[in-house]
Amino acid sequence: MELHPMIKPNLSSSVKNYLYKYIRSLDLRGNTKLPPESELSVNLGVSRVTVRRALDELEKEGIVLRIHGRGTFVNPEAVNIQVNLMPGEEFSRLIESCGYKAAFEVADVRKRKAGEEVRRILQLESGEEIYEVEKVFLADGHPAIISIDRFACSLVGNALKREDVEKKSTFDILRRLGGCFIVRDKIRIETMNRGEMEHETVWGKKMECDSVLVFHGINYNQDNRPVIYDTELYDTKYIKFSLLRVKNVYEDGI
Known part of the structure; x- marks a missing residue:
């Protein structure tokens, strides 16, 4: 997989928007795992901190799922939402x-x-x-x-x-x-x-x-x-928004 280095350094919002578009272009019928942060940072020409911040925001929006010890995965349910309330779009x-x-x-x-x-x-x-x-x-x-x-x-x-x-x-x-x-x-x-x-x-x-x-x-x-x-x-007859919310309702240890 190759990502084009077209992101301005130190702009985590730009990285987030680019990753969101990249995720939407994927064929999610097979593997939904994203490359590691180190590989993304090299391909995008930004620091790992910037990539991590962008992924943090995508995780909060439910677009990606992070599983400890396994990596970061695309959430197919979130990607299938027609119009998400969160990402800005022209x-x-x-x-x-x-x-x-x-x-x-x-x-x-x-x-x-x-x-x-x-x-x-x-x-x-x-x-x-x-x-x-x-x-x-x-x-x-x-x-x-x-x-x-x-x-x-x-x-x-x-x-x-x-x-x-x-x-x-x-x-x-x-x-x-x-x-x-x-x-x-x-x-x-x-x-x-x-x-x-x-x-x-x-x-x-x-x-x-x-x-x-x-x-x-x-x-x-x-x-x-x-x-x-x-x-x-x-006019919501033509524009219908959806919002996937990440739940954090459990106390520690439960």
């Missing part, structure tokens, strides 16, 4: 993994002064301006996801245009113009009714559902600073 691939043809449109690119909540979350100065980039992602032509990314204008300059975000994701724009690499996020989950989504989004009136599942995410860069505050609205 929206078009998310829609395709649910069995639909994906497309997207840029609904709006707006510049405004950051409100109190956004200023607090992104640690901005009073009066600082932000971009809000709203996109809608379609599943077989039906609106399935609305995404709103908010980030400081100072990161990318004051001339961001619609055509810029039509060609690149927000992650790519911030990496290219601001030198920011998104390495993790923290999300809060809630629901939103039709009136709220029509008020909060440009595309809300075109959604075909009366309520949506909402992720509010704070995205952190390589320096552990919050740089994107995003809101993602999911």
